[in-house]
Amino acid sequence: MILAVSLTPGEGEGAPLKLDEPLSFWAGLDPATGLVIDRWHAQAGASVAGRVLLMPGGRGSSSGSAALAEAIRLGNGPAAILLTRRDPIVIVGALVAAELYGAACPVALVEDFEALAGASRLRVRAEAGRAEVWVMG
Amino acid sequence: MPLRLSGFDNSLLAGARGEGAAFAMRLIVRFAEAVGAEELLDIEAAHVDGCLYLGRASLDFVERLVALGARVVVPTTLNVGSVDLTNPASFRGDAETARAAERLMRAHIELGAEPTFTCAPYQTRFRPRFGAQIAWGESNAIIFANSVLGARTERYGDFIDLCCAIAGRAPAFGLHLSVNRRAHALVEIASTPPGWRAREIAVAVGHIVGRLGLPLPAIQGLPGATREDDLKALGAAAASSGALAMFHAIGLTPEAATQEAAFQGHASERIVRLDADALAEAAASLSTVAEGAPLAAVSLGTPHFSVAEFGELMPQLDGEPFRVGIWINTHRAVIAELEARGWRARLETAGVRLIVDACAYATRILPFDAGVLMTNSGKCAYYAPSNLRLGVAYGSLEACLASARVGQVVRP
Numbered sequence: 001m002i003l004a005v006s007l008t009p010g011e012g013e014g015a016p017l018k019l020d021e022p023l024s025f026w027a028g029l030d031p032a033t034g035l036v037i038d039r040w041h042a043q044a045g046a047s048v049a050g051r052v053l054l055m056p057g058g059r060g061s062s063s064g065s066a067a068l069a070e071a072i073r074l075g076n077g078p079a080a081i082l083l084t085r086r087d088p089i090v091i092v093g094a095l096v097a098a099e100l101y102g103a104a105c106p107v108a109l110v111e112d113f114e115a116l117a118g119a120s121r122l123r124v125r126a127e128a129g130r131a132e133v134w135v136m137g
Numbered sequence: 138m139p140l141r142l143s144g145f146d147n148s149l150l151a152g153a154r155g156e157g158a159a160f161a162m163r164l165i166v167r168f169a170e171a172v173g174a175e176e177l178l179d180i181e182a183a184h185v186d187g188c189l190y191l192g193r194a195s196l197d198f199v200e201r202l203v204a205l206g207a208r209v210v211v212p213t214t215l216n217v218g219s220v221d222l223t224n225p226a227s228f229r230g231d232a233e234t235a236r237a238a239e240r241l242m243r244a245h246i247e248l249g250a251e252p253t254f255t256c257a258p259y260q261t262r263f264r265p266r267f268g269a270q271i272a273w274g275e276s277n278a279i280i281f282a283n284s285v286l287g288a289r290t291e292r293y294g295d296f297i298d299l300c301c302a303i304a305g306r307a308p309a310f311g312l313h314l315s316v317n318r319r320a321h322a323l324v325e326i327a328s329t330p331p332g333w334r335a336r337e338i339a340v341a342v343g344h345i346v347g348r349l350g351l352p353l354p355a356i357q358g359l360p361g362a363t364r365e366d367d368l369k370a371l372g373a374a375a376a377s378s379g380a381l382a383m384f385h386a387i388g389l390t391p392e393a394a395t396q397e398a399a400f401q402g403h404a405s406e407r408i409v410r411l412d413a414d415a416l417a418e419a420a421a422s423l424s425t426v427a428e429g430a431p432l433a434a435v436s437l438g439t440p441h442f443s444v445a446e447f448g449e450l451m452p453q454l455d456g457e458p459f460r461v462g463i464w465i466n467t468h469r470a471v472i473a474e475l476e477a478r479g480w481r482a483r484l485e486t487a488g489v490r491l492i493v494d495a496c497a498y499a500t501r502i503l504p505f506d507a508g509v510l511m512t513n514s515g516k517c518a519y520y521a522p523s524n525l526r527l528g529v530a531y532g533s534l535e536a537c538l539a540s541a542r543v544g545q546v547v548r549p
Contacts, residue, residue: 022380031191086171
């Protein structure tokens with residue numbers, strides 16, 4: 001188990017999807033499908049739905065929060081998000097989805113993805129102040 | 138250091154100004170904790186980027202605030218919407234989406250925001266003063282406010298920008314604080330491709346500094362002829378290809394009179410030299426189609442075309458007629474000025490279509506679903522392929538107009 005900093009509370013579990021560079025959810029994520037649609041992005045075409053997203057931070061547009069909240073509302077959002085840099089746009093999107101729909105997509109801050117990216121499954125449990133990341137196999 | 142709230146902040150949380158303000162403040166507090174802010178500060182303006190209809194979540198959020206009786210407490214401008222409220226019939230989509238998108242825009246007005254519907258609020262009467270603490274959304278507006286105006290904002294995404302407008306408060310972190318506004322990387326423009334003008338240089342440099350992910354670059358060597366609209370294009374390109382929220386242009390922007398001022402007396406941690414080849418390569422990478430590709434339309438005004446940009450365009454309307462439509466995104470205050478100058482009729486006679494309150498690359502207004510769009514905007518070139526699923530050709534304004542005249546991509 002790895003201790004992390006909790007940014008948005010909740011619990012989620014899924015296979016990790018590591019983004020090799022930051023992603024703007026706005027125009028980069030299609031909420032209706034959960035697919036990465038930014039043609040410039042290294043993970044273009046991948047689905048974030050149900051995955052534990054390992055991302056360095058957001059990128060570009062300041063309007064990513066609504067796209068993330070909408071993806072979560074439609075059940076196409078990530079199961080959890082792990083960041084190496086506090087990204088306010090990601091945090092707000094997850095917070096609003098929790099406030100409006102009670103749908104939890106925990107967000108937590110980790111040092112790096114070294115021990116996590118190769119796992120077949122991750123579980124993230126974030127509470128006020130502290131988060132735990134469990135490697136499930 | 139944990140977040141310290143003022144007596145005012147706590148009174149908002151306790152509902153002293155209603156449930157809507159309390160809801161907004163709850164989100165601000167969790168956001169502020171997440172970004173490690175130690176306190177909140179007063180803002181004097183907000184720019185809200187919540188009017189693009191991206192699905193039910195954006196409308197549900199604003200309707201919740203309306204239902205709770207929330208009101209903005211500082212002058213609040215609105216970013217583009219999905220519908221041109223001055224011409225709603227131009228929206229291409231099902232009636233239900235159109236209704237929801239229109240409702241989203243009107244709900245923001247009910248909260249007390251100004252119906253500016255522009256991504257260039259800095260070119261309206263709400264332009265912030267130097268040093269103003271503001272909470273702005275929309276990446277190109279954020280980078281312009283910080284870099285070109287010397288106003289102070291962080292990157293406020295949708296939802297939180299509106300919360301700040303309702304509370305009149307924002308977290309004191311990042312670019313709100315002087316210490317975080319110094320340059321860290323020096324970008325030197327060593328040479329530029331022959332014949333390039335200030336705008337093309339600005340777009341290519343912006344695209345590169347964004348892609349490189351440079352933390353707060355200071356750019357040295359932009360041409361002396363670089364104007365406000367060129368810096369606007371640079372910022373828009375950089376904020377699209379990267380998460381950049383501020384740059385300095387040495388000798389041009391207000392916190393960078395000298396290199397020393399830009400770096401606040403520190404040394405540069407990284408130096409990047411850009412030559413003509415690098416700039417030409419960056420410009421070329423913004424096109425998905427080759428020279429000679431048939432053109433569906435030209436799109437200008439990402440960010441919204443200013444009066445000065447129309448002024449540059451007007452004399453170029455004379456000559457051979459355009460074979461494809463020229464669509465220009467702009468805002469209501471510019472339209473009023475175009476009408477006062479008698480330019481609107483001339484533009485429309487020449488085949489120019491004006492898009493108001495919205496933006497061609499962010500919503501479905503262009504009357505075709507395939508083909509190639511040509512633009513002089515790095516931001517439009519960056520987003521059009523994924524947003525509109527169109528091919529894109531990037532080129533100077535002159536190249537765009539020449540291409541429109543022959544109906545295919547040419548770069549004379």
